[in-house]
Amino acid sequence: MPCRDLKDTAMKITKDASLKKYSGYGCGGRADRLLEAETRQELKNAVGSFSGDDRWTVLGRGYNTLVSDRGFRGTVIVLGGDFRKMSAAEEVISVSAAASLPELVKLAGDLGLEGAEFLAGIPGTVGAAVVCNAGIPGSEISDIIEEIEVLEVPGAGYSVLGKDKVRFGYRYCSLDGKSIITGCRIRLKKGIKSKIMSRIQEYLDTRKKRQPYEYKSCGSVFKNPDNGNTPAAKLIDEAGLAGHRIGDAQVSPKHVNFIVNLKNAASEDIWSLIKFVKGRVKETSGKDLELEIRLLGEGFEN
Ligand SMILES: Cc1cc2nc3c(=O)[nH]c(=O)nc-3n(C[C@H](O)[C@H](O)[C@H](O)COP(=O)(O)OP(=O)(O)OC[C@H]3O[C@@H](n4cnc5c(N)ncnc54)[C@H](O)[C@@H]3O)c2cc1C
Structure with a gap:
């Protein structure tokens, strides 16, 4: 396991840090603190200083995370260097x-x-x-x-x-x-x-054909209901929502379980569209769609 080598070095901490580059949608607010840990020792030291009340999360590249426009009142940890x-x-x-x-x-x-x-x-x-x-x-x-x-x-x-x-x-x-x-x-x-290489290429080609890689997104927004057995995309399509837009947030016509940022969508636009899709699918199919993407920050309560 890659867990040896506990070097002790200074860690980068940024106060009031923009999280835009940590969401696949390319939008969202700021975190109180962004902590970039490059070694296992740095990370251990940082986490050791947290109290039970401290709010924290870890982010990778944000390709599964919608960050609120109001940001996150806590510490976002990102891993680099040795990690x-x-x-x-x-x-x-x-x-x-x-x-x-x-x-x-x-x-x-x-x-x-x-x-x-x-x-x-x-x-x-x-x-x-x-x-x-x-x-x-x-x-x-x-x-x-x-x-x-x-x-x-x-x-x-x-x-x-x-x-x-x-x-x-x-x-x-x-x-x-x-x-x-x-x-x-x-x-x-x-x-x-x-x-192996040709199987990898086949997967990539299929995705390119079926998924809107040309826009910022977090992939499938909703889990497939019935423990993965009913495609959420089918329900969204049957609800007539392909291409539906709120601001620059759009239900992708190429893959309707993706919401894409056409250009300048705010997280609020994406969140409003998510709620709209959920409501319409409930009306047309009776099914409750559950989020596959993660929500980070304040203001997602309703
Ligand atoms: C075009 C596209 C296609 C996609 N296709 C698929 C697909 O086919 N299948 C699929 O499953 N997903 C898919 N996704 C979603 C996404 O790629 C995956 O969920 C991926 O694992 C997210 O990685 P990330 O580092 O960007 O995650 P992030 O959004 O940064 O984090 C996701 C969650 O993991 C937590 N987390 C991150 N790192 C750590 C850590 N080190 N320790 C503890 N918690 C952590 C975060 O707090 C967050 O809750 C797709 C996304 C896009 C944009």
């Missing part, structure tokens, strides 16, 4: 939490290791992918995880948990909100490099 490292031995890749998921997929392909191809095209960090149990119908990152390294908050310290100690479900992980994921170990299988 971007990956290393491989035989069929196992040890990867730190801030490593990019696309880079993990690429490394596995380059090494001729199969089993991670289904993650191709999912943007963001490995840590968030674990917390969100990212995946596609039929495959989730938890399928290939062997161990997870976490830092308890408030801080007892680092520990490594076998997969049997963690519960996973459809976009669910029992560590969510309780610990900071700092790394994990992925077990893959030896395969034929050219076949």
